[in-house]
Amino acid sequence: MTLKLKINWAIWFILVIVVTVGSAIAHFSSVVIVPIQLNPGETxxxxxxxxxxxxxxxxxxFKRSGWHQDRSELGKWRxxxxxxxxxxxxxxxxxxxxRCRxxxxxxxxxxxSGYNGTSMNRDLVPFFDDNDPKRFRWPPLWELSTKLPSGRTVLNVSILEVGKSLVGERVTLIIESPINLKVRSENLGYRILWWFIFxxxxxxxxxxxxxxxxxxxxPIKTGKK
Known part of the structure; x- marks a missing residue:
C-alpha cells in the first residue's frame, strides 16, 4: 500500500469515528416523549x-380527530x-x-402554537405571575427555567393546575432537544452537534x-501475491 493510500485510509478512519461518535451523542440528546394525564397531582x-x-x-x-376539529379550549395564537x-x-x-436537583x-x-391533522401543540414556558391569565412574558424568562446539567438527569414532573374542560385528558409531554433544525443553541457544544443532524x-x-x-x-494487494 502506498503512503498516499495509507494517509487516505487514516483520514477515512478518523472521519468515521467523528461521525459515529457525534451522531451517537446527538441521538442521546434527542427529544424525549412521554404520556401524561392532565389531572392535578398527576406525577x-x-x-x-x-x-x-x-x-x-x-x-x-394534544390529539386531534382531523382538520375539521377546532379545539378552542387550547387557545389561539393571535x-x-x-x-x-x-x-x-x-x-x-x-x-x-x-423538580430537578x-x-x-x-x-x-x-x-x-402548532398543529396538523392529528395533533395540536402548546409550548410550555416558565411561569411569571402578573395576575393576568391572558398575558405572557415575551420573550420567556428562560433564566427562571430548569437547567439541565451534562449527563443523565431525572425530572419529576407534576400537574399543578388544569382548566376544567381538559381535566383527565391524556396528552403527550415532549422534552425538546437542544439540537433541532429550527433553532441553533448558543452553547458551542450544541452548535457543533447541530451539524450531525445530517x-x-x-x-x-x-x-x-x-x-x-x-x-x-x-489491486495492489492482489499484485503482491
Missing amino acids: INISVFRAFPCNLGMTLE TKEYGNLEFDEPGEPIKLVV DKEVIYEALPM WPLYALLLSGYGIVLLSRTM
Whole structure:
C-alpha cells in the first residue's frame, strides 16, 4: 500500500469515528416523549440525557380527530406586543411543576402554537405571575427555567393546575432537544452537534469514499501475491 493510500485510509478512519461518535451523542440528546394525564397531582419521572448544560424546553401535544376539529379550549395564537404576548383566547390554563436537583420551577402553557391533522401543540414556558391569565412574558424568562446539567438527569414532573374542560385528558409531554433544525443553541457544544443532524449524508459520502479507497487498495494487494 502506498503512503498516499495509507494517509487516505487514516483520514477515512478518523472521519468515521467523528461521525459515529457525534451522531451517537446527538441521538442521546434527542427529544424525549412521554404520556401524561392532565389531572392535578398527576406525577411522572422522566430520565433525560444531555451532552452539555441547557435550559429545559417542553411542549404538550394534544390529539386531534382531523382538520375539521377546532379545539378552542387550547387557545389561539393571535396578538403580539413588545415585552409581552397578550391573547384574547389564551386557552384553558395548564401549569406544571418540574423538580430537578432540589429546585422547583413552574411552567405554564401558551395558546396553541402548532398543529396538523392529528395533533395540536402548546409550548410550555416558565411561569411569571402578573395576575393576568391572558398575558405572557415575551420573550420567556428562560433564566427562571430548569437547567439541565451534562449527563443523565431525572425530572419529576407534576400537574399543578388544569382548566376544567381538559381535566383527565391524556396528552403527550415532549422534552425538546437542544439540537433541532429550527433553532441553533448558543452553547458551542450544541452548535457543533447541530451539524450531525445530517449524519445520513455524511455516512453516504464516507461510504463512497471508502469504496473508492477499497477499489484502489485491492489491486495492489492482489499484485503482491
